[in-house]
Structures are given as C-alpha cells and as structure tokens.
Amino acid sequence: MADVEAPIEPQARHVVYCGVCTLPPEYCEFGGTAKKCEEWLESNQPDLWTKLYSAEAVTANLSTLSVSAQERAAKDAAKKEAKAAQSEARDIERKAASKIYIKRVERNKRKHVTVIMGLEVFGMENKKIAKDLGKKFATGSSMTRAPSGAEEITVQGDVSEDVKEWLLDVHGDKVPEANIEFIEDKKKKKADAAAAGV
Structure with a gap:
C-alpha cells in the first residue's frame, strides 16, 4: 500500500491594516494620504515601516524605475495628496457650515x-x-x-x-x-x- 500523506492545513495570516486609509501598508500610496499613512506606520509598526520606507528600501525600489517613471510617480503622489487634502478641507468646511x-x-x-x-x-x-x-x-x-x-x-x-x-x-x-x-x-x-x- 502507498503511504497517504496527511492534508496540509492552511495557516492563518496576520494582515496589518493602516490606521489612516484602512488599506494594507503596501498599498497606502494608492489611498491619497501617503504621508499620514507613513507617519502612522512609523509610530505603530516600526518593523514594517523599515521594510517599506527606510532609505535602503526606497533606493532599492527607485533603482528599478527609469528616470521618467520616477518623475511620473512623484507627480502622481503629489496630485493624490493635494486631492486628499482638498477633499478633507471641503469636508471640514461643510461640517462647520x-x-x-x-x-x-x-x-x-x-x-x-x-x-x-x-x-x-x-x-x-x-x-x-x-x-x-x-x-x-x-x-x-x-x-x-x-x-x-x-x-x-x-x-x-x-x-x-x-x-x-x-x-x-x-x-x-x-x-x-x-x-x-x-x-x-x-x-x-x-x-x-x-x-x-x-
């Protein structure tokens, strides 16, 4: 008889979600509040912050992009942050009125x-x-x-x-x-x- 292997049980994963935009930290850049997300991550999950935003991690990620792609990425991030700040200011103004x-x-x-x-x-x-x-x-x-x-x-x-x-x-x-x-x-x-x- 052939040996029957025991089925492998799936292991549960612990996923960290950002306290600002509620996305996983790897996707915070798409949420529009990247700066606030980075600050939250640095104070609440320093190990993960080091993995994603430390100087070594940023240079390693940027080295794979071309110069024009880096410029586009910086412009897109700036636009998203400006939009998020504008909508937040509108919400605050609307609530005050x-x-x-x-x-x-x-x-x-x-x-x-x-x-x-x-x-x-x-x-x-x-x-x-x-x-x-x-x-x-x-x-x-x-x-x-x-x-x-x-x-x-x-x-x-x-x-x-x-x-x-x-x-x-x-x-x-x-x-x-x-x-x-x-x-x-x-x-x-x-x-x-x-x-x-x-």
Missing part, C-alpha cells in the same frame, strides 16, 4: 414630537441614532425621509433639550454645540387661521 436642527412639532393640543435633521453630514447613521434615542427615552423613534429627500429622525414626545444634551454627551467629538439649532413649530389654531383670512 452645517447645522443640526432639533424641531419641536405640536401635534394636537399638548402632544409633541421632536424632529432631528442634519446628522448625516457629521457621519452618523440615522437609523442607529433613532434606535438609540428610542431606547434612551423609552419612546417611539424612527428615521424617515422628508419631502425634500433629507433623512430625519422623529422621536415621540417633547425631548428636544434632552436630545441636545444626549448628542453632546454621546457624540460630542463629532458635533460641536454651536452647530445645534432649535426650531419651534406650532400648528396654527383655527382662530389664528380665521383672523389671518379676514
């Missing part, structure tokens, strides 16, 4: 709902926030689309002040207090409507 609106809407007589709009600009998931608010205030909470197409969260009850405090406590790192604005929305009473029509 954006507002989170907390609106108290009167439904009938003494019943109110609280509507929150503008959270998605700050990188928050409206469905998750709606679920968290429902648990926090032990009330109904849902994410819906407004007629304008924007997402909004509706929480039953007048919890507008509490929502602001909760947002600042839980998501204060993402949302500056200056960007939260209150809106009071009352239903017009029949008497007000009749007076306006006269």
Whole structure:
C-alpha cells in the first residue's frame, strides 16, 4: 500500500491594516494620504515601516524605475495628496457650515414630537441614532425621509433639550454645540387661521 500523506492545513495570516486609509501598508500610496499613512506606520509598526520606507528600501525600489517613471510617480503622489487634502478641507468646511436642527412639532393640543435633521453630514447613521434615542427615552423613534429627500429622525414626545444634551454627551467629538439649532413649530389654531383670512 502507498503511504497517504496527511492534508496540509492552511495557516492563518496576520494582515496589518493602516490606521489612516484602512488599506494594507503596501498599498497606502494608492489611498491619497501617503504621508499620514507613513507617519502612522512609523509610530505603530516600526518593523514594517523599515521594510517599506527606510532609505535602503526606497533606493532599492527607485533603482528599478527609469528616470521618467520616477518623475511620473512623484507627480502622481503629489496630485493624490493635494486631492486628499482638498477633499478633507471641503469636508471640514461643510461640517462647520452645517447645522443640526432639533424641531419641536405640536401635534394636537399638548402632544409633541421632536424632529432631528442634519446628522448625516457629521457621519452618523440615522437609523442607529433613532434606535438609540428610542431606547434612551423609552419612546417611539424612527428615521424617515422628508419631502425634500433629507433623512430625519422623529422621536415621540417633547425631548428636544434632552436630545441636545444626549448628542453632546454621546457624540460630542463629532458635533460641536454651536452647530445645534432649535426650531419651534406650532400648528396654527383655527382662530389664528380665521383672523389671518379676514
């Protein structure tokens, strides 16, 4: 009889992912944040940094390229970094100009709902926030689309002040207090409507 070899079990690999662009460090140059990635790698994975970015490794890699290819690679890297910096600056500017609106809407007589709009600009998931608010205030909470197409969260009850405090406590790192604005929305009473029509 022939000897039967035992099957070889595959070994698990440990892959390091960049803390800046979330790509493996070998591919950080394609992410657009190469300088930040290199700094992160140097502080968190010095052995891998030495393998990829040390003077010996860089000269060994560049020696295989022609002069024109080296120039193109340098220009491409500069363009990608400029684009990434520009988009980051636009995001910061957009966040600074954006507002989170907390609106108290009167439904009938003494019943109110609280509507929150503008959270998605700050990188928050409206469905998750709606679920968290429902648990926090032990009330109904849902994410819906407004007629304008924007997402909004509706929480039953007048919890507008509490929502602001909760947002600042839980998501204060993402949302500056200056960007939260209150809106009071009352239903017009029949008497007000009749007076306006006269």
